Amino acid sequence: MSGGSLRRFLGGSGGIIVGTAVMNVCTFGFTIVAAGILDTSSYGAFFALLNLLMVISVVHMGLQATAARRIVADPGSVARIEGTILRVGYATALAVGGALLVLSPAVTWLLQLDSVVPALVLAALAVPTTVMGAHVGILQGEKRWVALSWVYVLAGVPRIAGLAVLWWRPTESIALFGSGLGYIAPVVLGWWVLRRARSAPVAEPAAPARPESTAPWPLLREALHSSQALLAFFAVANVDIVVARHVLSDHASGLYAVGLLVAKIMLYLPQFVVIVMFPSLATAHQRRRAVVVGTTAILGLGAVCTLGVLLVAGTAADALHSEKMQAVEGHLWLFAVLGTLLSVTQLLVYATLARQGRRSIHLVWAALVVSVVAGSVTTAPTQLLGVMIGVTAVLTSALVALSLRSDATDHSVGGVVPAATRAD
Template structure:
């Protein structure tokens, strides 16, 4: 096994974290360009539309999860294209129907920005499904390229629009153009393979994607809930202090993401999921230790980089926000491992944490400073993180033993199937099992 838990080349696997960082750098470039180019009111409008765009990515994440699991388990992709089209059109229609209400709720002067968000739903689904197929087949060069073209392309379109026009609606239009262009290129590339279509399989994809969307949507809500609760429980100035600390939470949460992308296929396969769960746990715990220790040692430097001299009251305690993000990353690992196995139950963990948040903040109260609030939230997520580790590591030894005799033969069969299905691309030759 390689470091990524697969037998593909290390170099190909190493491209994914690089592409992940580059794509996220473009996303941050969009925010920075908008912050410098737009007045405060316009930037606030753009932020609300980008929040809506984040919600619109949930079907994309769900389709990526479903496609990766299905091709990792049985190598087939029947129904994925048709299912992607159905989900994408449904998401587009839902946003368009809700656009007047959304524009009013967000205090927008028209529905143009919301319509631009709707225009991204189907192409985002195409990007997600294609990324999932590459992820499940361990075609890591292709996955890295899709990360750059998909996530990076839409952010680049937004950056260009910000620099040229400097308005929220134009920025969303640029994002939509970049997303559509990326999806069109992916669709044209995939068209030559003509994957098999099956109505029943497509319905299965839609049902499974709905459950995955439930889990992904809950987790996205959970990653924003602490800031919303800070706004509810703290005075405005103190809520702003909490929000600065929350930047460290986000960084710690997303630090191990690219490695989890690499391990998802192994988490889905019965013969490798136990070892993959251990590797994933080691990666998440290792990144958590480094992030928390680094933040504790370099608190003033971290706070200065995030918010400047105005927030140096966070210097000795900013590591608590990093710890919260690290615990959320452990929770996310358990949910992703469950989705890889086809389990629909682990979303209950997310509901439990959300309920715990509300109980300690709204019910119990007493969280009248940023430090007290983050400590309360760390306590809630800490309990869930312990349960999460047990769920990821509890793969019965008997199951591993039962499949051990079949592993070598199964690996050879999988290698033959992957090579036969994909020997027309150099990416697959690099990523297929030998």
């Protein structure tokens, strides 16, 4: 590849692929190394804290989806949308952090923690996590891929420094703090890039668009709706480790957490697909194709990686000299299947938000209830894994069918359907 071609690749969607790859390698590298540093019980608690932070980060993702969709839908109002998103983002970050501070005793009980300190660390990390969502959504909607790529790079690299802290004091609180270092640098970069409001639209609309409201309250309502939809998804994606902490022994739940590393890698490995496709998902005449292409890409990547896990799991466990990985190596490919299904579901949830659909989200909440009820009667990690794969497979199939049907309906009436009348 020539220098010019490489610059064009990195300046477009290729930069997002590289940026998210760096972020995911550093993030999961930290988590994998932490598995060897912490004892089984502490690692189970740390992983449960990470999963709860991911559930909390739905506010971040709701802000991101709202900012990106509104900028794509009304590029002529980008400067006003930017200003409103940033104000709402900063205020929401403080509210989320304050609420978690108050709820820290409840978090301590929910995750069966030995002290309240890890819950306090969680509350502190929620603030930069939420602010980052506002920054990323603006950059994504404006397709400023270079700046966005650097945000993702800085979301991963600082976690390497976090490992040094963890070596010094191997506890779940320090592990969470070390992992959370990846939320501060991206916020600083986002502030720097967006410190001056744009005075001109990012692009001319391809077709006349209904102007979007730039008042704070309508934007906040949409962000909250997006957040509850994403909360449903990430609750489904993360509820199993919480269930495991209650129905399995500390040792068994720790082993389940090790297997979930593969599921999380498979969930976030195709993250660039969701990021790059979202502007197309928010554009009526491109939406159906984006759903098909995105789903196909994720399933293809998932199939290749699942085969790779099946072939190298044993070798990797021996190379890492990890007794915990050796104990679960025979089932790691099933965790890869679970992660792939969850990744497709994530794309479909974002597709629903992009078209401002609502009813499909009810299926995700129903899947959460089924996961908790069925998971609560399991007695072994393999049984819990089977429940999660079954529930997620049914949910993914239903969302694919509903998404394609809704997109076909939208296209047949000209691509514009009021949200209140959508079939999904």
